[in-house]
Amino acid sequence: MAAHAVVLGCGMVGATIARDVATDPDFSVSAIDVDAARLKTLDGIPRVQPQRVDLSDPSRLREAISRADVVLGALPSRFGFQTLKTVIEAGRPCADISFMPEDVMKLDALAREKNVTAIVDCGVSPGLSNFFVGRSYAELERTDRAAIYVGGLPRERRWPFEYKAPFSPYDVLEEYTRPSRLVENGRLVVRPALSEPELMDFPGVGTLEGFNTDGLRTLLATVSIPFMKEKTLRYPGHAELMRVFRETGLFSETPVEIRGAKVIPRELTSRLLFPLWTGQDGETEFTVLRVVVEGTDAGESVRHEYDLFDETDLATGQSSMARTTGFPCAVFGRMLARREFADPGVFPPELLARDVLVFDHVIHALRHRSVQIRVTRQTLGNAEPA
Amino acid sequence: MAAHAVVLGCGMVGATIARDVATDPDFSVSAIDVDAARLKTLDGIPRVQPQRVDLSDPSRLREAISRADVVLGALPSRFGFQTLKTVIEAGRPCADISFMPEDVMKLDALAREKNVTAIVDCGVSPGLSNFFVGRSYAELERTDRAAIYVGGLPRERRWPFEYKAPFSPYDVLEEYTRPSRLVENGRLVVRPALSEPELMDFPGVGTLEGFNTDGLRTLLATVSIPFMKEKTLRYPGHAELMRVFRETGLFSETPVEIRGAKVIPRELTSRLLFPLWTGQDGETEFTVLRVVVEGTDAGESVRHEYDLFDETDLATGQSSMARTTGFPCAVFGRMLARREFADPGVFPPELLARDVLVFDHVIHALRHRSVQIRVTRQTLGNAEPA
Numbered sequence: 225m226a227a228h229a230v231v232l233g234c235g236m237v238g239a240t241i242a243r244d245v246a247t248d249p250d251f252s253v254s255a256i257d258v259d260a261a262r263l264k265t266l267d268g269i270p271r272v273q274p275q276r277v278d279l280s281d282p283s284r285l286r287e288a289i290s291r292a293d294v295v296l297g298a299l300p301s302r303f304g305f306q307t308l309k310t311v312i313e314a315g316r317p318c319a320d321i322s323f324m325p326e327d328v329m330k331l332d333a334l335a336r337e338k339n340v341t342a343i344v345d346c347g348v349s350p351g352l353s354n355f356f357v358g359r360s361y362a363e364l365e366r367t368d369r370a371a372i373y374v375g376g377l378p379r380e381r382r383w384p385f386e387y388k389a390p391f392s393p394y395d396v397l398e399e400y401t402r403p404s405r406l407v408e409n410g411r412l413v414v415r416p417a418l419s420e421p422e423l424m425d426f427p428g429v430g431t432l433e434g435f436n437t438d439g440l441r442t443l444l445a446t447v448s449i450p451f452m453k454e455k456t457l458r459y460p461g462h463a464e465l466m467r468v469f470r471e472t473g474l475f476s477e478t479p480v481e482i483r484g485a486k487v488i489p490r491e492l493t494s495r496l497l498f499p500l501w502t503g504q505d506g507e508t509e510f511t512v513l514r515v516v517v518e519g520t521d522a523g524e525s526v527r528h529e530y531d532l533f534d535e536t537d538l539a540t541g542q543s544s545m546a547r548t549t550g551f552p553c554a555v556f557g558r559m560l561a562r563r564e565f566a567d568p569g570v571f572p573p574e575l576l577a578r579d580v581l582v583f584d585h586v587i588h589a590l591r592h593r594s595v596q597i598r599v600t601r602q603t604l605g606n607a608e609p610a
Numbered sequence: 611m612a613a614h615a616v617v618l619g620c621g622m623v624g625a626t627i628a629r630d631v632a633t634d635p636d637f638s639v640s641a642i643d644v645d646a647a648r649l650k651t652l653d654g655i656p657r658v659q660p661q662r663v664d665l666s667d668p669s670r671l672r673e674a675i676s677r678a679d680v681v682l683g684a685l686p687s688r689f690g691f692q693t694l695k696t697v698i699e700a701g702r703p704c705a706d707i708s709f710m711p712e713d714v715m716k717l718d719a720l721a722r723e724k725n726v727t728a729i730v731d732c733g734v735s736p737g738l739s740n741f742f743v744g745r746s747y748a749e750l751e752r753t754d755r756a757a758i759y760v761g762g763l764p765r766e767r768r769w770p771f772e773y774k775a776p777f778s779p780y781d782v783l784e785e786y787t788r789p790s791r792l793v794e795n796g797r798l799v800v801r802p803a804l805s806e807p808e809l810m811d812f813p814g815v816g817t818l819e820g821f822n823t824d825g826l827r828t829l830l831a832t833v834s835i836p837f838m839k840e841k842t843l844r845y846p847g848h849a850e851l852m853r854v855f856r857e858t859g860l861f862s863e864t865p866v867e868i869r870g871a872k873v874i875p876r877e878l879t880s881r882l883l884f885p886l887w888t889g890q891d892g893e894t895e896f897t898v899l900r901v902v903v904e905g906t907d908a909g910e911s912v913r914h915e916y917d918l919f920d921e922t923d924l925a926t927g928q929s930s931m932a933r934t935t936g937f938p939c940a941v942f943g944r945m946l947a948r949r950e951f952a953d954p955g956v957f958p959p960e961l962l963a964r965d966v967l968v969f970d971h972v973i974h975a976l977r978h979r980s981v982q983i984r985v986t987r988q989t990l991g992n993a994e995p996a
Contacts, residue, residue, distance in 0.1 A: 485871035
């Protein structure tokens with residue numbers, strides 16, 4: 225009998241997850257959203273059953289997932305935590321990419337109690353970035369440094385921002401304001417977002433600029449690496465403009481009174497940026513992810529580099545952001561439905577990567593979907609003692 | 611008997627005019643403003659009588675100027691035109707620096723009818739810029755080009771704008787949005803503000819960037835020069851940020867609805883810029899004005915360059931902007947009170963500069979007040995026929 229997957233949320237990423245799982249004849253997929261227009265994009269796809277349900281109602285959510293062998297969460301971040309909690313309480317295995325602001329590990333005890341496996345933050349970054357760090361962390365005797373660089377960018381660079389947002393500008397501005405947590409000398413350090421710009425070259429792309437954002441998330445708790453940082457990549461110059469906007473107060477959430485009305489500057493700014501940051505039909509974009517891990521193996525200094533590249537799939541129109549976020553979730557989801565991984569608890573990808581078979585399976589599956597992944601392991605010579 | 615001068619508006623520039631005229635023992639000065647705090651800065655100055663009057667009431671304005679030998683207008687631009695009209699109707703000679711948006715030459719017929727002399731736009735730019743162009747225009751057989759470059763800047767360059775506004779940021783943003791009228795091949799051409807950036811070096815200052823603004827004003831009608839442009843000077847990079855802000859819609863005057871309230875983006879932007887663009891006590895600023903006029907004299911190509919430089923007067927705390935705007939007005943005002951110039955009509959400075967005695971008198975008076983002015987007349991060789 226076919227396994228049953230329920231996809232919660234059919235935005236760009238959720239739809240990609242539903243389509244991907246449904247390519248497997250062993251699966252039937254319920255694709256759920258409150259918005260009929262979104263569901264329409266999934267009409268006529270074999271083995272996909274679009275269903276219009278208001279998932280903000282917990283009883284309807286419970287009903288929707290009652291027959292699920294696996295639940296795949298792709299709702300907007302503000303619904304992520306509560307939805308995942310309901311899914312775990314209902315005893316359903318799940319994989320989630322909703323990028324919730326809450327600390328998802330707080331659901332670990334509940335998942336163990338309910339004997340449920342929940343794979344979380346399993347997109348591209350958070351997601352594959354954690355997966356790569358976790359793999360090296362498992363392989364190395366001692367891990368000294370991990371650095372994550374990630375960005376989704378339009379191919380065409382248009383003045384002045386050279387950027388299109390794969391999600392709401394308001395959420396992008398949140399990335400540009402939330403203090404960035406990093407690890408230095410084994411200690412948590414907080415730096416302003418957009419700080420410490422660094423230029424880096426990417427083959428086929430050119431020079432990009434990375435800057436601190438708050439992207440380490442679960443890695444801050446799950447691994448012990450004395451130096452860790454996560455940087456977002458943009459075309460050079462973008463970050464400087466964003467620093468200027470922030471300095472001017474345009475990202476502020478403190479209301480300003482204008483003619484008697486209280487105005488939140490960030491709301492006006494994101495409203496104005498919306499048309500400028502929205503990709504047009506036919507525009508192509510790409511995603512780059514580079515993870516560099518340094519440490520010691522068999523007494524030698526080693527450097528592991530993971531380079532991922534993906535671009536808009538012109539055949540399906542799927543963006544690289546939807547592909548690289550949705551595919552890992554779909555692959556993990558299939559593993560869960562088949563009970564290939566069934567440990568109880570909340571698992572971010574770095575913990576799954578400890579199993580080399582799981583790691584190789586996911587990398588293979590992504591490459592099969594034309595996501596380019598290059599892994600380089602370099603030996604740098606004798607290591608100095610720690 | 612002492613001549614009586616009435617100064618309308620005692621902001622930074624008006625106060626400078628009042629103090630300057632009052633240094634002359636032959637004058638008594640009434641300094642008028644609606645704001646008691648502004649008047650307080652003039653307390654105890656010999657020969658200055660501060661008076662609190664609401665000048666938006668025409669009958670009070672008429673009463674205030676009824677005994678004036680000369681009226682010196684330094685009100686905010688939005689009150690300029692109506693005030694000047696009332697002063698002319700009252701038959702009082704006047705010099706004005708209010709930078710009104712209206713075409714001031716429309717008052718010429720009225721001034722002639724009332725047999726009144728009105729010297730207008732007589733600050734630094736408009737003002738001395740016109741004066742310099744007008745002098746060369748009078749001297750040369752044929753004038754081919756006139757270019758005006760002007761800016762007021764802080765000595766200390768602070769990221770990100772490297773700018774302090776001598777007046778409200780809202781008015782500066784108006785300069786950055788109003789289409790710039792220039793003359794090319796004898797025809798009026800309109801270009802966007804902030805366009806055609808040009809780097810130029812200024813001794814003691816460094817490299818500045820000029821860009822088109824709408825500063826030719828009366829020169830568009832009073833002289834016939836086939837190429838004319840006016841550019842505002844800022845530290846390099848400022849204009850690019852302003853272009854980005856404008857492109858984003860932050861200077862727009864079209865309301866945007868945010869949570870039911872209609873918000874004019876330019877109002878929020880200027881509100882946010884206000885603290886960043888306000889000079890602090892002890893900060894020094896400077897003003898540069900360069901006017902280049904090219905043409906033919908006695909069969910030879912010639913180039914006239916006028917370079918003006920002024921900076922904050924640390925002794926009085928007067929800004930260079932207040933000094934270079936206020937002094938010409940004060941000097942013209944004294945000439946009017948003494949009837950040294952009494953032709954009826956509206957006169958922008960380019961028309962007054964036709965008289966070399968008037969020109970030399972003003973330059974002498976400015977140098978006497980430590981404003982640096984250098985005039986260079988270069989012969990470039992045989993001129994080609996027109």
